[in-house]
Amino acid sequence: MAKQDRAVRTRRIFLEAAAEVFNEYGYEAASISVILERAQLTRGALYFHFTSKEALAQGVLEEAVTTQGFTPQTYKVQDWIDLALLLAHRLPREPLLSASIRLSVDPKARSLFGTRWPDWIQLSLDLLVAAKERGELQPHADPATIARLFVGAWTGVHLVSSSLPQEADLVAEVTELFALVLPSITVPGVLAKLDISPHRPERLLAESSAGQVASGTP
Amino acid sequence: MAKQDRAVRTRRIFLEAAAEVFNEYGYEAASISVILERAQLTRGALYFHFTSKEALAQGVLEEAVTTQGFTPQTYKVQDWIDLALLLAHRLPREPLLSASIRLSVDPKARSLFGTRWPDWIQLSLDLLVAAKERGELQPHADPATIARLFVGAWTGVHLVSSSLPQEADLVAEVTELFALVLPSITVPGVLAKLDISPHRPERLLAESSAGQVASGTP
Structure with a gap:
């Protein structure tokens, strides 16, 4: 796997782990350590992509407007x-x-x-x-x-x-x-x-x- | 004011104070002491009506289904x-x-x-x-x-x-x-x-x- 593909995949794993933890605990109660545990990756890998819980929440919201599966139709x-x-x-x-x-x-x-x-x-x-x-x-x-x-x-x-x-x-x-x-x-x-x-x-x-x-x- | 009227009024003051504090801080972060400060009544008066923050939240929700102003119409x-x-x-x-x-x-x-x-x-x-x-x-x-x-x-x-x-x-x-x-x-x-x-x-x-x-x- 190319270095860039791996970085994209790692970023995605952290976003999905953060999303699960936000869903279960809410934003306030969600902690970086629980997110790390869920992602099963190192703290260093996390901080390469996201410097804080705020950055993770922003990352989750950036993924939220999605048109996957969409194909323009007649109408x-x-x-x-x-x-x-x-x-x-x-x-x-x-x-x-x-x-x-x-x-x-x-x-x-x-x-x-x-x-x-x-x-x-x-x-x-x-x-x-x-x-x-x-x-x-x-x-x-x-x-x-x-x-x-x-x-x-x-x-x-x-x-x-x-x-x-x-x-x-x-x-x-x-x-x-x-x-x-x-x-x-x-x-x-x-x-x-x-x-x-x-x-x-x-x-x-x-x-x-x-x-x-x-x-x-x- | 009759004793019963006063009790009804006091209960209402606590519910409204709790509602304001829930609106501003959210349920988790809302504290009894801030609610008391807002209501400007004694802790004893509060505990006569509501024994906990949970009871206040339940009281707020009980008031939420209301038909005030409603008069049956033709349709x-x-x-x-x-x-x-x-x-x-x-x-x-x-x-x-x-x-x-x-x-x-x-x-x-x-x-x-x-x-x-x-x-x-x-x-x-x-x-x-x-x-x-x-x-x-x-x-x-x-x-x-x-x-x-x-x-x-x-x-x-x-x-x-x-x-x-x-x-x-x-x-x-x-x-x-x-x-x-x-x-x-x-x-x-x-x-x-x-x-x-x-x-x-x-x-x-x-x-x-x-x-x-x-x-x-x-």
Whole structure:
């Protein structure tokens, strides 16, 4: 393994260990020594990449806006849907993503590092503005309002559903949320062609990694 | 002031002081001595009502499901809307309400005390089931799904909007959220008669306190 590949891998191991520890203990109570124990690497290796717990939290948040599995579709509204469904599929499987939400809802961590919500809102806004320009949205649908509200709604649906005694599947919940809001956002001709099936994100991820193998991208 | 009134008032002062301190410091870092200082009452008075910080947090959460200002309307969907708008109006004004959300999103506090989300979901569900029985909802609208998703969406819209550099008004945000979801939930004849104006909660509260004065209720 080349020196640079090893450095990337080591950095990733520390970020994932930190994410797990933030998830279990919260930011305040998380300690560098527990993170080191989890990563099973040396303190020297850690300090090469991250000089403090703050730097680890910032590193986790930097990984939080991700479009893995995303492939542009015919409709921009479908692109917007796909981002939300992919994130819902990946969140319960990737500690880095759940840690970034945990850091965002923790007022102490939020005051130190801010959140990635503005970036998610901007990403959604760009897609919704393009959708509007292409005539996919109803005339009264305001991209800025929808982008902001949906990032909030997605986050809250995750928080509430994960706290209920019978935890609901996040992809299914987000699918239902789209079923509620899409009819008042999109024009009927586009609405009929959108796919919000709960199996969609898994299929997109499979197709996207098959495509990467075919084209030789790692 | 009668002895019982004084006890009720004292209890309330402690709950409000605790709510403020939970909001500022978080549950873990909140201390009894800071709460006492805030309440400006004696330690003996506190222990008469609350034996621990845990008991104060539980007391705060007990106050969190509130229907103040609520008056039943012609449509059950309007009742459901009114509960959400009233809470959005009161939340930024009442530390007890914001503290209950802060305790619910804090994983440590949540593991100790649970949340009041199931109670809000049940309250919404009862109204939506009644709305469905009266033919106010579309045939495909499922009260349980809508109740659960909307409590999540409401909470997340509050969290995200309160964290943005330009904090959006919560009542206006919840109004926009209703504008997105109501068209796919309610039958057109009812939809046209619903009031989701941002001024509604203030008016409802004024009418409800005027009604209480008129009927002599304190």
